[in-house]
Amino acid sequence: MTKMTYREAVRAALRKALRSDPRVFLMGEDVGRYGGAFAVSHGLLAEFGPERIRDTPLSESTFVGAGIGAALGGMRPIVEIMTVNFSFLAMDQILNNAATLRHMSGGQLNVPLVVRMATGGGRQMAAQHSNSLEGWYAHIPGIQVLAPATVADAYGMLLGALREADPVFIFEHATLYPLEGEVDESAEPLEITRAAVRRSGGDVTLIAYGGSLGKALQAAERLAQAGIEAEVLDLRALRPLDIPAIVASVAKTHRAVVVDEAWRTGSLAAEISAQIMEKAFDDLDAPVARVCSAEVPMPYAKHLETAALPKVEEIVRAAQELVPRHG
Amino acid sequence: MSAAPSSDGPTPDREHALFLLREMLRIRRFEEKAAEMYSLQKIHGFLHLYIGEEATGVGAMQAFTPEDAIVATYREHGHAIARGMPATVLMAEMFGKATGCSHGHGGSMHFFDKARRFYGGYAIVGGGLPIAVGLALAEKLQKHSGVTACYFGDGAVAEGEFHEALNLAALWKLPVVFLCENNLYAMGTALARHQAQTDISAKAAPYGLASSAVDGMDVLAVEAAAKQAAAFVRAGNGPYLLELRTYRFRAHSMADPDLYRTKEEIEEWKKRDPLALFDARLRAWGLLEDAERARLEAEVTAEIEEAVRFAEAGPWEPVENLLADVRGPVKS
Amino acid sequence: MAEFRMPQLGADMSAGKLLRWRKQPGEPVQRGDIIADVETDKADIEVEVFVTGMIEKFLVQPGEKVPIGTVMAFIREEGKPAVEAPPVFPVAPAPAAPSAIFPPAAAPAARAIPAAAPMEPRRLHISPVARKAAADLGIDPATVQGTGPAGRITLEDIQRAAQARAVQPAPEAAPDRQTRLRQVIAAAMARSKREIPHYYLSATMDVSRALAWLAQENLQRSVEDRLVYGVLLLKAVALALREVPELNGFWREGRGAPSADVHIGVAISLRGGGLVAPALHHTDRQSLGELMKNFRDLVQRARAGSLRSSELSDPTFTVTSLGEQGVECVFGIIYPPQVALAGFGKIVERPWSAEGQIVSRPLLTATLSGDHRVSDGHRGGLFLAAIDRLLQEPEKL
């Protein structure tokens, strides 16, 4: 096990993939000479050269489409879109080509492509640089969507994604890059469809992913002081959702709070709440609660941004309202 | 680079010339039968016919080898036939049958053939250009000699992806032959009404691409220009933009009332019907007689009738398979 | 004879209006000629013919709107013998919508609309898990006070209500507690009689050896550890249940559900009336000493009103003993969802034949009430015989 940051873990996984598979190459805005907008690919250009670490023009639709074409042509490209905010320009290539070609070609073509992008707010980047829209991608059949929240997952899930024969999209919450943690670089690539219980408890289930996991764990600690034992479930995969794990936890605790940095309306939290209602109705002792961002373009001013984003106190309050008063 | 001369030039090899004529005739009769099947509700949804543009599809395709990759658009029947896909599986695909080349999942706009490296039709205008750039990038990175042919219409030059793709291909010196079939209309909008600069081949220079234009109605001229472009690219000189000036005799699609152009204009272009032009030149060179032409007609008509029988007989894909082919088999 | 039909001229077109014919009957036509103009909701469209021949007859006149596929004219194909025009059949209606072309998709199974539950007088505001627990514990939710948001009845409310069956002498005024307890017992007993087809068995047993062993055992024990006779009965019943497992468990979703564990519910009468039957967990695994300690503790807590909910909802079998009230033989009512109940009467000194001699022996009548859906008399008999045999070797209990 080695101690490293989340960004170093992603870099280590990229390095391992590049070294072990000649078909792998990295393409994206400022991934080469600049070393990556979040310094993830720092040093890779020097080690692997400009052919395999390719800076691209700011042409998201075309370099993502080129990634799809190269995957069709026998490569295993990793495309970095700097942030989810710039990915909408490539949404046609993603939805109409990457996600669709296998089915539309009657099973002949497959697109072994991994796309990584930073996501989320909380760093005063204002509306156009603070979106959290993993849920849009998790709506699309044909692609898989991951949200590694721990340093170990940042390493292991990228390697797991590279084994898939179809497109995988990995969302790295921008606030996680400096997170410290342990990575076993000799370990097998991680399984990428199952959720993980990060803290077990019997009174209420807190369901979170990516940048919201930390807030859920903090909320669980505060709830423990108030005599409420919260179970924290880290989704890890946003498509497919690990419904059995969600149902099993709710069957134990009878209460659930879903934490999702996206806007509440039509969010992933809405989908999870519907799945719980459909599959664990008889286990519910209270309606599923959701803690999401306020429905506003992310404001710049710190106090406003903080007010807009999901907060630990909101999670604690939501959980307390669900659990019957103690004593 | 000016338009390639379309004067008579030397007499072509007889066998090859008859092959070109047969390919164009196969496409013409296939498209006419498709129109008939559509009016009889055997084919549904969108249908974009290639009648009038046969020379660009057949002529340009001669420049590419089985190792090369082909990317086309939704007006792709001619490209698929010219690339060698049998008329049977194409007709079956438009009938929505499981025996179709895309198992009935794609329809007229989405033919695919992995073995023949025919990477399909794209219904989003300009959507295929980035794919072609990627295929060429893969060839280069794997040190393969393959070239990628990317067909698109004049409408696509208005899409951002056209500009991004030409720039990226030139920047990375990728082996792509961009083949713009300029039929003067983007559905109902004439070229001059959607482009400030209507000389499409002139749009390549700003991105550092070599380019030229050719009379798309002269199959021999198209073949020559395409082979010259492909040779340029195979030599590692980077991408090439070849503009094929052509015209479609039918409406944009079956649902198009074709109100945006005059009958006179269509009749004027029909005088340069690529099939009729080439037929007449072959006779002038003494390479074609009536009997030969009639035999050709009968064979092609029989082939197209067989395609319809094949399509009619094809089974439907069972509804139980609805969710198949969304993602690959789950790994062990 | 070739038919010229109204063509499909657009993805969303279902019918077309004939504007005019471009040719007349008797005129020759070539494949590809325009022979008619048709008006669709989008525009007027020139319609080509796909055969070469001569127009025989028009069936539709300009101005008529007809569905797609309608035969509008007959064309005698070139080179085909003139044939009497086939009789004109009434035009088959345009082929039905796509389903005629595609195999009829399996009609979506008619969604079984659950018969609306008979409207309760007032819609209960209760959480799903609370509703399920109430059903399992045989508690009528209408009798429960909800403490959740807006008065919603929660799981804890139901568990507290179950505990209330063991009504503690809580500060609540006695009569109120009494009536609520009576209601809970009434509901359970009424449900039991209504749903469970009871059968009853009884057997008389010589308990002289058990009593002698008990007296001897108690001499060696300090006062706190002394055993009461009931403990021997409980252990015997627990061990006997192992031999006839179907008596130990529940009736759920229409079938017997035997329990792997043996938790005997002991009927404990409460001061001032009322009854509760909390469970001694894993009765079969406890030593007599442990059973005694747990039994004493259970009685004290039952009477102090501080039983745990699991003790109330867990018993897999119930034992009732009314010997001290002078009753010789008691046939009890089974506690739903359990499937059997044993009853013990007073120990009475009576004549008894042993080895052909009439002797005086302390005798005990043991009974079994069984749910005939799950077990039958033959198995019940084996159970009582097992108890008798086990009581003859008290030292092994």
Next chain:
Amino acid sequence: MSKDEIRATVLRALGQIAPEADLSQLNPTRRLRDQLDIDSMDLLNFVIALHKELHVEIPEADYPKLATLQGCVDYLAGLSGRP
């Protein structure tokens, strides 16, 4: 220990096992079982309570002597004489 003290101890023990009973009304010579609702478990707890308060060992054989209040007092007074 005087008979009155013993009597008070007995009543306190009875109060533990039958809290709701009005002990002042007890008839000293009638069977306790006929006046109070007590079963063998209550009787055992009663004997244990007396054992704790008066440090006396009451064998099961002597239980009949505890049938009435007066009987209890006389029996226990007899025992308490012993060390």
